[in-house]
Amino acid sequence: MIQKKRLYQILLPVWILAAVLCLNGCSKAPINDKLEGMWKLESFTTLDDGTGHRCERIYYSITRQVVEVAEKQGENGYGAFIGRLEYLDDDAVAMSEFKVRAATSDSKKDATDEQMKPFGMDNAGYTLFRIQKLTGKELVLESNYATLTFRKF
Numbered sequence: 001m002i003q004k005k006r007l008y009q010i011l012l013p014v015w016i017l018a019a020v021l022c023l024n025g026c027s028k029a030p031i032n033d034k035l036e037g038m039w040k041l042e043s044f045t046t047l048d049d050g051t052g053h054r055c056e057r058i059y060y061s062i063t064r065q066v067v068e069v070a071e072k073q074g075e076n077g078y079g080a081f082i083g084r085l086e087y088l089d090d091d092a093v094a095m096s097e098f099k100v101r102a103a104t105s106d107s108k109k110d111a112t113d114e115q116m117k118p119f120g121m122d123n124a125g126y127t128l129f130r131i132q133k134l135t136g137k138e139l140v141l142e143s144n145y146a147t148l149t150f151r152k153f
Helices: 002-025 113-119
Strands: 037-046 052-054 058-063 066-071 080-089 092-100 126-134 138-142 146-152
Touching: 058 113, 066 113, 080 113, 092 113
Parallel strands: none
Antiparallel strands: 037 052, 037 058, 037 146, 058 066, 066 080, 080 092, 092 126, 126 138, 138 146
């Protein structure tokens, strides 16, 4: 019985140390601290006609390799969509494969190109954005469709 108690005294600190190391190793750090977070879409300008569009209650939530675009408590009924975010290089990202958010509709329903237009995108399948400006408080993205201006929320 004394040997068993001694074995527990030796193994307990080893197990605690192993658990702490495993938990720390599983944390998901941001890929880009400045880009990831919650952004409010202030406006976007479509490039082909130069028309400016003021946005009300449109938000982008960027976390690692996922992006959610949504109208939060808005009156227009634009909805919420989840898509993939891909870091291409230091000044470019791609957003693609948007789906209607599960809490708002059927979870496997693809978003349409028309549903993405209020969010400054004309393609639910794949949109390449060049990062024109990125500070801790401001973000400007430009695609072949529009220039989007955000502020950190």
